Amino acid sequence: MSSTTEHSASSSRPTIAIIGAGAGGLAFAIALKQKLGYENFVIYEKASDVGGTWRDNTYPGCTSDVSTAFYSLSTDLHDWNGSHTSQEELQNYWRKLTKKYGLLPHISFNHHVVSVDWNAASNLYHLVLKNTISGDRRSTTAHIVVSAIGILEVPRFANIPGVKTFQGEMFHSARWNKSVDLKGKRVAVIGNGASATQFVPIISEDPSVQITQFCRTPNWYVAPTRFEYSNRRRWLLRNIPFLMRLQRWSIFMRLELVYFFIFKAKFFRPMIKKVSKTYIHRTAPKKYHEELIPDYPVGCKRILIDTHYLAALHRPNLVLNWEGIESIAETGIITKKGDEIPFDVLIFATGYAADSYPIPVRGTMQTIQEYYEAEKGPKAYLGTTIPGFPNFFTIFGPNTATGHTSVIYTNEVQVNYIIQLIQPILARKVSSVEVKTGPTDKYNDKIHARLSQSVFTQCLSWYRVGGEGKITNIFPGAATTFWLWLRKPNWDHYTGVGMEGWRxxxxxxxxxxxxxxxxxxxxxxxxxxxxxxxxxxxxxxxxxxxxx
Missing domain, CATH: 1.20.5 (Single alpha-helices involved in coiled-coils or other helix-helix interfaces)
Known part of the structure; x- marks a missing residue:
């Protein structure tokens, strides 16, 4: 394995390394060019294409669950096919923006970031990169590092004894194996979250595919809201000034009302629960009614927009199993009741490792993961900066996801905040910007005080460390609140080389x-x-x- 070295920070202008060419990384790069006219940056992408989540998730039926008019950049509204867009169309949207803004020359494809280390003497980060095709390694430096890998980066396989002994085909829904033909196969789907409820109705359309879905916790469902736009509607959106913008604002306000009715105002939850329960009873087979109704309040886990999943449960080739999995054998699954069920294919729809940070980024004293472990879970100031990590910024970091609105919107809010933080570095007014420990602790005390009184404490979910620990993947407020809190930096909360003069x-x-x-x-x-x-x-x- 050969190794080459690249000294990008020798440039007269500070260099920026962006990790990940998904929605967050591309949005930040576009903002650098559009807001600052800044070109001295590189995006390091481990894959051979842009798109992140929308590149990797290619399972059948993959679509957004937020209205697509609000699941796009505010600077680049688009003529979408319908209310909720497919993975393929979303992927093409980000490809088009990459070309539109001339980002391709800035992207280093097929390069995995192996490690990132801060050098206090030079105020630089040293990055080690690995070519994912050749295996070659090289090193480079950057004044600023922006992590845009988000929290949906590493698929989580269920920790089930014997999983490595299975002799059939096995893959995660987030890395769908298209080479596996399911026709005539006995398929086990492990998990019943958002992804599973999208692809199970598709793969079960073939009556030769015998599916057993292993479920652990039921979900609250609402009736399908997806629909295709008519040609007339699309023409109006394209040709009437400000109509696309008005549509976007109306979706934003609707989703803010969702926050109020589900997460803020407790007295509305019983009504929403009744509506959801009625829909489940009306749509799903009677034999599953008891298992499909959750025992936790609406909003504790992600509310799922039905994709005709409940109706698909009437199909004779689709069976739900609530017994629990004891272990996996060479030829199938052993339930907690002791039954051994043979399978040809195992599909894990078990989410992501959202409570850890996969890249060893070392700051002034420790790595990010070590900091997370010391704090009993991911922790950051405004979900964007971390004490002990100068000039390091995260997009879609701890406690920035919401249960009701668009992650693209929250990404843009963070991007605008980071742009303000790095301006004194780019102007050579300061050498480093680092959030203080005190304000970080105070901020996290505030949000966790809110979270302790929220609905999110009342069930197991991916919002929490290990499913039941500290709540680290949800923001305890409306999207408007998130924008207000990140509108402008409080420079008194930051320290660094040259920061006194800047303040x-x-x-x-x-x-x-x-x-x-x-x-x-x-x-x-x-x-x-x-x-x-x-x-x-x-x-x-x-x-x-x-x-x-």
Missing amino acids: SLVKRKQRLRQITLILMVSLCEYLRRSPHKLVGVSRMLSNFHIRF
């Missing part, structure tokens, strides 16, 4: 703006009371070559 400069500018505002208000009030003085003021200003 003084910011405060001087703030005072100057305040003085200017006071003078303008005073002048307006003076002229209101003495309008005859307006001519005199105009003459005075004209002496300073100001057009009044």
